[in-house]
Amino acid sequence: MKKEMTLAAEICARLSERIISGELAAGSPLRQDHIAAEFKASHVPVREAFRELEARGLAQRLPRRGTRVAEAPHAALREVAEMRAVLEPLALRHAAPQITGSVLQRAAEANQAAENAEDIYTWEEANRRFHRTLLEPCGMERLLRSIDDLHLASARYLFAGKSREWQSPNDRDHRAILAALRAGDSATACSVLARHVQWTPPRLRLQAGGFRP
Amino acid sequence: MKKEMTLAAEICARLSERIISGELAAGSPLRQDHIAAEFKASHVPVREAFRELEARGLAQRLPRRGTRVAEAPHAALREVAEMRAVLEPLALRHAAPQITGSVLQRAAEANQAAENAEDIYTWEEANRRFHRTLLEPCGMERLLRSIDDLHLASARYLFAGKSREWQSPNDRDHRAILAALRAGDSATACSVLARHVQWTPPRLRLQAGGFRP
DNA sequence: GCCTTCAGAATTATCTATAATCTGACACCA
DNA sequence: TGGTGTCAGATTATAGATAATTCTGAAGGC
Missing domain, CATH: 1.10.10.10 (Winged helix-like DNA-binding domain superfamily/Winged helix DNA-binding domain)
Structure with a gap:
């Protein structure tokens, strides 16, 4: 065996x-x-x-x-989001010069899968794949590991809040990130990414519970 | 027992x-x-x-x-520095409203110890204590844990490069951070901190090996 | 000389037994 | 009644044995 x-x-x-x-x-x-x-x-x-x-x-x-x-207090939702908001753009900035057409293709497929997802688990996996695919070319293993762990935490929050609130997100940020990367504009891609995962006050985004996975 | x-x-x-x-x-x-x-x-x-x-x-x-x-390739020195440069200011931003006179006092003592250090190990411990003391009030455990681990990695690089190069750093950034915090200017404190730990090209900073712990 | 195979040794992973520590119930005392 | 101490049972941590996997070097074939 x-x-x-x-x-x-x-x-x-x-x-x-x-x-x-x-x-x-x-x-x-x-x-x-x-x-x-x-x-x-x-x-x-x-x-x-x-x-x-x-x-x-x-x-x-x-x-x-x-x-x-591990506890997953609501207060730590913000912590996770804010860490992602600084670490993911850092990774993308380093990844961007190494991103190939193949990477973009795989990311686009992941995004398509996310858009087509009919349940939140499928969506979360595709979303996570999208992010990981784009960031991996940075080759910074410690950073990628940190981001992976943050995605696990994000997923916990997402699934914990799925009752009654979940709708298939109609999210254009992924597409905007891909478009910017295709145009060689990594600065824009990074800033869209940062905004995409950024913490926002709950009052303004009740359906997503304060952040966007 | x-x-x-x-x-x-x-x-x-x-x-x-x-x-x-x-x-x-x-x-x-x-x-x-x-x-x-x-x-x-x-x-x-x-x-x-x-x-x-x-x-x-x-x-x-x-x-x-x-x-x-674990390998500690030179390339990862930059990774560690850049992660710190985004995570430490994030922590400080959240810590600042909670920083008491006692915290500032302890941080100042740590900085004094660093300035008085006559060997690199003493200096590193005091430097780490300085950073940790200021950041701990943020209360974000995951973030603090990440920063702690980055400090361990930083120390490895510092000690690995100590031969011939180490001089007791005459570093004013710590004092500037403390002064800004005392004045209630957390934005300045954060930007000094970011710059303080930021990656710089080796050519410009040969004696510190590319970053400042 | 190079490649493949294989046996035995070395090393890691898991099991079972034992040791150490924690928890809660109960008894006793002021 | 409340506080403290004791102890049995439960649970976690470690020891030593065993099982599983990998490594290494020798032998054989081309």
Whole structure:
């Protein structure tokens, strides 16, 4: 049995999905013994999975006292948005000189998928793919990792707020970003991107809960 | 024996120091079995320590193939500097309204310690303390954690380049930041901070290796 | 000389057992 | 009644054993 993923990685991936989707609620305890039993594994790779979840901001470990799903307070929504608003344009600025036609093509396909999405999970995955595709050519691994983790956090907020509010966003910013990049205007692409993910006061954007993923 | 730190945390802290100081060179293998023997421990908490080191950007784990000290390529120096240049002002902007006289006092003391430092390690710790003290009141934990990790990376670069080049920096930016904050001018404080940690081309700043910690 | 295969050694990942710490119930005392 | 101490059971952390995977060098074939 030659698996690509270690058991710890597999458990981490499964728990990640449940946390992000909201199935595992913020603050709820993650019992290493119970999860080990569920996965028919020893508790040691479960602990390793918890370490990884914590590193991605999805869990909070309290040494000797257990691990919990990370809280996702409303106040931190702004924190996530503002970090993205400074980090994503930074990545795009470095990525832009390396963006090929192929990258733009893949980004456009991701955006098309987002526009066609009929449920919020499909939309979020396509949206995340759009962003990642454009930023990846920057080649700055630490920065990309930070952005990835912020996207996970964003997804949690998105899914947590989906009830009653979600409509397929009719969002032109992605197209504007692509158009600017095709025109070689990375400054405009960066500023549209920054505005696109920027925190805005809730009063003005009730349906999106204060930011745009 | 009631210890505050778990063994994994202790091992992580010790290895951290060695990585940051340069004693453990970039790319060098971290052997779980050897380290376990050195600490007279099982390899399991060593693995947990490796997970934590990786989360902080100090190690790179290759599943089933071992763990290495994270590379610190010169190219990534710029990445670290630029991330700091956008994240630290963001944190300071949110911290400024919460900064008390006590915070400013502690920051001034840290700066004094930095100015009086006679070796680079003392200076680095005081410098880091200065930054952290000012930014902590923002209360944004994810952001502060990111900045902390960037400071660890900065320290690695600083110590790696210390030979022959290090002089006690005669740096007025810290004082300018404090003065602006005392005057309630957070915009100036933020822009000085951004400039202070900003990436500059190596040609113009040979002695500091391209950025200012 | 180069490439492929394979066995054995080395190393990492997980398991099971044990040690350490935490939690909550209960008893006792002022 | 409220506060404190004790202790059993629950839970987490680590040790040592075992299983799984990778690495390395030797042998054989072309």
